Amino acid sequence: MSDTFEIAFIGVGHMGGPMAANLVKAGHTVRAFDLSVELLDAAAAHGATAATSAAQAAEGADVVVTSLPGGAAVLGVYMGDQGLFASLPAGTLVIDCSTIDVFESRTFHEAAAAAGVLAVDAPVSGGVVGAEAGTLTFMVGGTEEAFARATPVLEAMGRKLVHCGEPGSGQAAKLCNNMLLAISMVGAAEAFALAKQLGLSDQAFFDVASTSSGSCWAVNVNAPVPGVVETSAANNDYRPGFAVALMQKDLRLAQAAADATHVSNELGRHALEIYERFAADEAATTDFSGVYNKIVAATPTPA
Numbered sequence: 681m682s683d684t685f686e687i688a689f690i691g692v693g694h695m696g697g698p699m700a701a702n703l704v705k706a707g708h709t710v711r712a713f714d715l716s717v718e719l720l721d722a723a724a725a726h727g728a729t730a731a732t733s734a735a736q737a738a739e740g741a742d743v744v745v746t747s748l749p750g751g752a753a754v755l756g757v758y759m760g761d762q763g764l765f766a767s768l769p770a771g772t773l774v775i776d777c778s779t780i781d782v783f784e785s786r787t788f789h790e791a792a793a794a795a796g797v798l799a800v801d802a803p804v805s806g807g808v809v810g811a812e813a814g815t816l817t818f819m820v821g822g823t824e825e826a827f828a829r830a831t832p833v834l835e836a837m838g839r840k841l842v843h844c845g846e847p848g849s850g851q852a853a854k855l856c857n858n859m860l861l862a863i864s865m866v867g868a869a870e871a872f873a874l875a876k877q878l879g880l881s882d883q884a885f886f887d888v889a890s891t892s893s894g895s896c897w898a899v900n901v902n903a904p905v906p907g908v909v910e911t912s913a914a915n916n917d918y919r920p921g922f923a924v925a926l927m928q929k930d931l932r933l934a935q936a937a938a939d940a941t942h943v944s945n946e947l948g949r950h951a952l953e954i955y956e957r958f959a960a961d962e963a964a965t966t967d968f969s970g971v972y973n974k975i976v977a978a979t980p981t982p983a
Contacts, residue, residue, distance in 0.1 A: 684708050685833065688737040688744045690757060691778070692723040695804065696747030698811040699777070699837045701726035703745075705814075706836035713737040738764050743833055747777045750929075751784030759791050770796030773829045777818075779803045779858075779926075781933050782851045783940070785821070789847035798826040801847065802834060803854035807922045809911075815839040819857070821850035852937070859934040861898065862927055862951040862968070868898040869972035872905050873979060882908050904972035913967035921967035928952070928959045 684707045689700040692714045703710050704727035712728040713736070714720045724730045731737035734757050738744050744764060748754050754776055758765050768774070774797050776788060785801045792799035800822035810816040816838035820827055827843045834841050844853045871894065875885040886908040890900045902921070903909040913921035920926075931952040938945035958964075958971055 683832070685742040686740060687711070687833065688713070688731070688734075688739075688741040689723070689728065689747070690714070690734050690737060690744065691747040691749075691753075692719050692728070693747065693749075694808050695811045696745075696777070697723055697726070698808070699745075699747060699804075699816075700728050702811075702814045702837045703833070704728060708833075708836065711737040711741065734764060735762075735767065738768060741772065743773045743775065743830075744768065745775045745777060745833070750778070751780035754778050754780055754788060755784060755791075758788060765791050765795040765797060768795065768797050772797050773826065773833075774799045775830050775833060776801050777804055779854055779930060779933070780851060782848050782855065782937050785851040786848040789822070798823070798829055799847070800826045800830045801850040802830065803850055804838065805854070805857060806838070808920065810839075811837075817842065819844050819850040819853040821845060821848050821852070823847075855930060855934040855937055858927065858930040859945075859948045859951065862931055862955060863947045864896050865898040865902070865904065865969055866951055866954055866971060868894075868896065869904045869969070869975050872903075872972060873975045876976075877979065882906075898969070902967075902969050904969040913969050914972070918966040918970040918973070920965070921969070923965055924955060924959045924968050924970065925964040927968040928955045928964070931955055 687703055687708050687710050689710050689712045692700050692712050700710050700712055700723050710728040711731045712723040713731040713734050720730050746754060746757060774792055789799050800820050802818045802820045804816045804818055806816040814837055817840040818834045818838050820841060820843050844850050882905045886903060902912045904914055906914040934948055935952050958974055963970060
């Protein structure tokens with residue numbers, strides 16, 4: 681394979697769209713497909729060629745990248761008589777950047793191996809901002825050979841690649857990371873709410889927590905209150921970022937994995953319950969740090 685590739689990109693939504701655009705910027709030829717005509721038109725405006733089907737996008741491709749909303753969509757694209765694995769030449773590289781169930785990802789890998797296709801699962805961290813800037817972190821599962829083949833493609837879309845291990849391990853890392861993130865964001869939001877009730881300004885509490893033992897990404901980078909971190913979603917009316925509905929999805933997947941492996945998961949389960957309630961109304965489309973507003977709304981005003 682040369683330094684530039686023929687790439688099929690299937691799923692050009694909020695994350696996939698800018699990722700595909702960065703592949704074009706890196707000099708790759710990108711054929712895109714999405715069920716949304718609007719999203720497909722946007723990808724074409726950024727240099728991709730619009731395809732009428734996943735099969736047409738993948739025809740003649742060196743690499744196929746998918747960024748889809750769930751495991752059923754991923755398995756539907758690749759498996760079965762009409763799936764891509766039935767027609768992709770042996771040795772084609774497949775990169776799935778979706779966030780899906782670990783066990784579904786392992787099924788995807790098994791089908792890829794049976795078809796003679798090299799595959800990695802490569803879910804991302806960094807949100808829409810990272811996708812647009814090309815600064816994503818990729819958590820990659822797959823063989824050493826597949827990871828090596830995928831590296832130049834992933835480097836065009838991200839800043840950091842971590843080979844987490846065997847097939848499915850990228851998904852495992854993503855779900856564990858996002859469970860931890862959800863727990864820490866709820867903790868940060870509760871701490872800021874309590875600090876306010878006790879008479880501290882947001883800035884004063886941030887100046888302490890961000891430089892002491894309370895320091896974490898949920899405080900330092902995506903603080904759940906406006907006015908203290910310029911780039912946080914809170915300073916943009918809680919526009920995502922990382923939407924509540926996506927955090928809800930990832931927490932459900934993490935909980936399913938915990939149940940399947942019999943891991944005690946009390947805080948993860950409670951974080952899921954909190955985000956389930958948060959996602960039950962219009963807040964589902966806001967940034968997950970907006971859980972702070974739910975906490976404040978449930979707090980009585982001091983007499």
